[in-house]
Amino acid sequence: CRIVVLISGGGSNLQSLIDCAARDELGGGSIAAVFSNKPEAGGLQRAAEAGIATRCINHTDFDSRDSFDLALRTEIDTFHPDLVILAGFMRILTADFVKHYRGRLINIHPSLLPKYPGLRTHQRAIDAGDSEAGATVHFVTEELDGGPPIIQAKVPINSGDTAETLAQKVLSKEHRIYPLAARWFAEGRLSLTGSKAVLDDQAL
Numbered sequence: 001c002r003i004v005v006l007i008s009g010g011g012s013n014l015q016s017l018i019d020c021a022a023r024d025e026l027g028g029g030s031i032a033a034v035f036s037n038k039p040e041a042g043g044l045q046r047a048a049e050a051g052i053a054t055r056c057i058n059h060t061d062f063d064s065r066d067s068f069d070l071a072l073r074t075e076i077d078t079f080h081p082d083l084v085i086l087a088g089f090m091r092i093l094t095a096d097f098v099k100h101y102r103g104r105l106i107n108i109h110p111s112l113l114p115k116y117p118g119l120r121t122h123q124r125a126i127d128a129g130d131s132e133a134g135a136t137v138h139f140v141t142e143e144l145d146g147g148p149p150i151i152q153a154k155v156p157i158n159s160g161d162t163a164e165t166l167a168q169k170v171l172s173k174e175h176r177i178y179p180l181a182a183r184w185f186a187e188g189r190l191s192l193t194g195s196k197a198v199l200d201d202q203a204l
């Protein structure tokens with residue numbers, strides 16, 4: 001399973017995927033390339049250190065979302081990916097892009113979706129007085145953070161938690177569930193069937 005990972009930032013989720021691939025824990029999946037829309041993204045360095053091809057397609061070089069997405073897609077496809085993983089990629093993708101990769105495009109979002117799509121998820125969970133928070137891996141569809149969920153992990157919210165401490169706790173869970181989802185996909189056990197995520201023969 002050839003994997004392309006898209007990032008915009010530090011890339012701690014990317015690192016956990018790299019580490020799992022190195023330990024042969026991605027079901028035979030291997031990371032063919034890492035793409036960033038930001039030249040300064042720390043994850044590019046992590047990829048380079050692991051000997052993975054890197055590409056930066058800077059969205060500020062394009063005058064529309066469509067032209068950026070088309071350039072991104074064209075370059076991604078030179079790597080012939082079976083799976084495209086969004087790992088902290090902070091651009092909304094166009095419907096055409098999402099359609100092109102339908103069933104082979106997954107994202108991780110730092111909330112217990114369907115709660116808190118979008119940004120500032122940790123602060124919103126704290127402000128709402130929630131007792132737990134978490135992360136969700138899901139197939140990407142045209143609806144922002146609205147595609148079929150694959151796996152979730154939960155953490156308790158304690159009275160002393162801030163958005164920062166909660167983000168750290170959630171991140172450490174992200175680092176476990178994202179490689180697991182990638183592994184299921186690489187093993188051929190996970191698919192998007194109609195509008196449902198299906199693991200083996202069981203609808204999730």
Ligand code: GRF
Pocket residue numbers: 007009010011012013014087088089108109110135171174
């Ligand atoms: C993670 O919290 C992820 O859920 C969100 O962006 C963050 C990326 O962190 N989509 P990192 O770059 O993987 O460290």
